Each structure stands twice: as structure tokens, then as C-alpha cells.
Amino acid sequence: MLSGDVEAFAVLVARYRDRYARYAYHMLGNREDAEEALQDAFTRAYRSLARCEDPDRFAAWLFRILINRCRTTGARRGRRARTFVVDEGAVLAAAEEHPAERAAWREEIGRALAQLRPDQREAFLMKYVEEMGYDEMSRSTGVGVSALKMRVMRACERLRGMLTEVQNA
């Protein structure tokens, strides 16, 4: 591989980092872990590029790697301590209008997400944030469609319960 090809990979990093940073951040709850998982996903993708069976599906393949890295990172963090760290930079970046209310609401959403079971959080983020269909989710996770629908339903129930309390407080 020519050195130029290594640099070409930088283009792929630039193209996909923002899209997948969002998933990793919401899955793991803080930027440090999200960047670690995302960096790990990119380096593993690079190292295993020959195993990418369909280059046209690179994005989906990379996402599958990231899902696994988030699962691993989340499990490791879970053994250390199950905490949710509010990323003030992300909160402020999203809080241009009505900053106090918006930041508080975003923080509550983060806390509620962190209280979901990881498999439910994963399914919820794919369905509602990444806006994936159940078949695509199934291919990405290796989990059956019925089980995924159940996870999404449970996640919605829990989020609705926790956030309705916040809104009514």
C-alpha cells in the first residue's frame, strides 16, 4: 500500500467521524469514552479493510465495528462505575436558544438514557436517532427483529416515564 493510500483513509475518517461520534457519545455518555471507541473502530476498520466484503457498504461495516467497540467500552466502564458525565462542551454547543432550559432538558435526557439497559439504549438510538429500519438494525447487531422491537418499546416506556416526571416537576 502506498503512503498516499494511508492518507486517503483520512478522508474516510473525516467523512464518518461526526455521524458516528453522535452514536458513540449517546451510547457511552461521555466524550472521552466515545472518542476512544470511535478511534478504536477506525483503526480496526483500517487494519481489517481486506475483510470488508462490499466496499459500497463501508459505512454499515464501520458502524458494526463501532457497535461492538461501544459494547466493549460500555461493559468495561460498567465494571468500573456506572456513571453519567455531563459533557459541558456538548451541552453548551446545543444550547444557543434558551440556554438554561435547553441545557437542563438535554442533561435530563442524558441521565435518562444512561439509566436504560445498554441493549435498550443501543436499539433506541439506532431506531430513533440514527433512524435505521429494523432489518438494518438486525443486520448491524445480529439481534432478531422481534427482540429489537421489544427493546425499543421498553426503552421508550422507560424514557417516557422518566422524562414525563421531569416535565411535570
Place this chain on the structure above:
Amino acid sequence: MPEHDDEIIEQVADELRGPVPLSASFDARVMRAVRRFPRHSRHSRGAVWSRLTAPRAIVVRPLSAGLLAACVLALAGLGLVQAAKMVRAAAKPAVGGVFARTAKPAATQRVQFVLVAPDAKKVAVVGDFNGWDASHAAYQAKHRGGGVWSVTAPVPVGHHRYSFVVDDTVWMADPTAPRASDNDFGLPNSAIVVEADK
């Protein structure tokens, strides 16, 4: 469960769909990590990377006014008004053609890249000739007025793929050049052939 009629869930989803900023050093860290791995073999059987990076046998004749006019008509016919504006502007003599050469024979030629991007703050050219490096100083386009950006930079003789990167984020094929039939992860690339002087 009413998946799409749930106001709270939709509010949550809307909030979470916003961008999440990464550290400024993120890309550099990834690339440092990548460079530590052994290089992929371009010739190894089944290597996807070689499929993605191998030069393509694309024959492109030097652009002429006729080709540009055909592009304009084709694009206009497709309703791509903005793209057609770019082609027309790119064809103006004030900014030259898509590429131009010096008279001096050389292994590289000076190629002029032109893009009309009225809303852009920054335009760079990336290609296999500069390692797809959007920060390469020699390939930063300058705003020439009227939304026209151009840069004249050295490109080795031969077949190349390239693209414009607008504002460091938007990957845009050259609307005045043939598209490379890329399977390069969906990135739009254009094709040029730089010929040696005869």
C-alpha cells in the same frame, strides 16, 4: 406502542440528533494510530483497498468548449440549475478552463481547478496526487470573486481522481469534469488525464 405519535420520544430524538463535537485532535490521533499498522498490500488477492485505490482506466479527452457546452445542456436538462451555473462560470475565460498547461515539457503539469461555490468559506482540491490531503498548502483554492474559486497546482502526468472539499466538510465532485466510476465508499470523485506535452 404509538412509535411516531409520542411527543416526548420525538423530543428526545430531536435533541439527540444534534451534532456531537469531537476533540480538534481526533483525526490526527486516528491517523497516528493507523500509521503504526503494517501497510496493506496493493497486490494481495482480495484486498479491498487495492480495489478502492487502483488507478482506473478512464479515457478523458482534453476538455473543449464543446464538451463544456454539452455538460451545460445535459445538466440543465436534468434540472441541475446550480450545477449548470458552476459549469458556465467555470468556462469563463477570466478563470480559464478546467485545466491548463505551461508550455514547458515536464513530468508534472500545472493544472487549474475551478469551482463555483458562492457560499463557501474555503475550498481545497484533494486527489491521489496530493494524498487526499485537504490541508495541502499548494491545493488551497482562492476566491476570485463572484463565488468562483480556483487554484493552479502541479499534477503529475497520468490518470487521476480528485475532488473539491468545501469548508473542510463537503466533498464535491467537479461539475465540469467526468465522474470517476468510484466505489470509494460513496465519495464523489472526478477524473482527469494530465498529458505530457508533445
